[in-house]
Ligand code: MBD
């Protein structure tokens with residue numbers, strides 16, 4: 001099959017993440033408006049900025065360049081992209097200290113709720129000519145004692161073999177490579193999908209411009225995104241990576257963890273297979 005659409009562009013991806021974030025506002029709960037806490041966090045943030053200016057003797061041209069860039073970041077709708085790549089990992093590591101069970105990691109900007117519901121053994125929605133090696137990802141969801149969590153949900157999303165996410169890159173059909181799998185009575189599931197490609201921060205937006213200006217690389221290693229939830233248990237949001245994958249040791253979003261790296265086995269039929277079990281703590 002041939003494709004007729006122009007070369008995919010990532011340009012819209014970062015901006016579209018603003019839309020998705022607005023639609024999700026409130027999903028993690030209110031931050032509170034305690035005056036003392038607001039004063040503490042805002043003044044500490046400003047002091048950290050002031051310290052950088054003093055330490056590095058920031059000049060007027062640099063200050064104005066930073067202002068122009070921050071304005072472009074907002075106008076380009078890339079605040080969610082920028083914050084999820086460069087800041088979310090620290091918030092996640094703070095949250096992690098109080099958590100047991102399977103390790104979480106950052107959610108990133110490309111989650112969409114309310115995707116197609118699928119049975120325990122299912123293939124993710126994909127194009128008939130979807131590129132990429134087939135991956136069968138299976139596992140079991142249990143509690144901390146190893147008891148199966150019947151009917152647990154695995155809310156799954158990933159990039160395609162070109163590194164693009166449906167709902168954010170306009171050339172992809174809605175819902176592509178997204179789905180909510182309901183595990184069986186033993187908490188088991190098996191999802192057929194494709195191996196995603198590494199993800200490149202859009203180079204044509206302000207976040208990409210900053211990365212290029214700083215001489216950094218814009219890559220995340222290939223990864224699968226999941227939320228795993230079951231009644232009475234704390235939902236986990238995590239990602240799974242692939243051993244030996246490019247950028248695994250230098251994720252621009254600093255969101256990799258050793259225990260989240262998969263080692264799929266390649267079968268004679270060309271499919272890659274791997275199992276990963278999830279452990280949820282009580283809510
Ligand atoms: C992604 O795909 C992602 O997972 C994160 C965390 C940030 C930007 C793009």
Ligand code: FE
Nearest residue numbers: 108110199225
């Ligand atoms: Fe991602």
